Amino acid sequence: MKNKQSKARGSIKERDDFVKNPCEGDESASSENDISNSDRIENTGSVLTCHKDSVIYCLTIIGQIEGHYILSQQNKTTKYEHVIPLLVSIEEDERIDGLLVMLNTAGGDVEAGLAIAELISGMKKPTVSLVLGGGHSIGIPLAVAAKKSFIAKSASMTVHPVRTSGLTIGVSQTFDYFRKMQDRITTFVCENSKISKGRYNKLVLNTGELVMDVGTILEGQEAVDEGLIDNVGTVSDAIDELYSMIKSNKSKHAKAKRASDNSKGAETDKN
Secondary structure: OHHHHHHHHHHHHHHHHOOOOOOOOOHHHHHHHHHHHHHHHHHHOEEEEEEOOEEEEEEEEEEEEEOOOOOOOOOOEEEHHHHHHHHHHHHHOOOOOEEEEEEEEEEEOHHHHHHHHHHHHOOOOOEEEEEEEEEOOOHHHHHHOOOEEEEOOOOEEEEOOOOOOOOOOOOHHHHHHHHHHHHHHHHHHHHOOOOOHHHHHHHHOOOOOOOOOOOEEEEHHHHHHOOOOOEEOOHHHHHHHHHHHHHHHHHHHHHHHHHHHHHHHHHHHHO
16 A cells, blocks of 8 residues: 555656646646746746647847846846756757747847857757847847847847956956957857858947947848848747748658668668
8 A cells, every 4th residue: 555655656746847848738737837937937038838749948038148247136137047057958858849039138248148159059959039129249149149040120239349347457468358359259150140250340340330339230131131140020930930940850850760760670680
């Protein structure tokens, strides 16, 4: 009797630990997923959703990218210590088929932004980004990091040099550091988009557009024309593209599995 009870408790615990697929039609599961999604939106600004047999994770990057220093409570921030492990879990979770990144950011910490961008660009799963409102400063590497990028017609992106706040030592080494930091951003952006380094640097150092700053503001279609973003589009365009990439990805995996099974079968016949 005790063994049966312990087995029952073990099976209940296993069921509780398992995150249910939002595509499942069970009403209780649907209710639990609604609560889970509400908590997820409040805590991380993200949501898990599905269409037919595909599950996508929607991640929002908003406000300022918070780095090694905590910003004021008045600022809306995206915390890199939350996003980095989240991206790892998305990549490793076999139930999640793709990632949709929604951006409306003013920029922020350079190294934190680059760290998140590197993770997104290195994911094997289909990834799509959509710039809404603005994808400024370090938001540009985040936007181009996805395999396919979109920008809303009314959105804009500000390209400008690296800047700092606080104490700055006026020596040549400081400016060399800034130059190397800018080169890291430029290299990443150009490797993950269609813009050349020469053109990107020209936009960064433009002195004829911003009154009290250096740089260039690119609106929706202009960002596409410059080669930074792939397409102008809406959320439905981004989602359609992501599902198309997921379908293609699943087809490739199915073909690879069939080829592997056939080769194993041939080896068995020989033996």
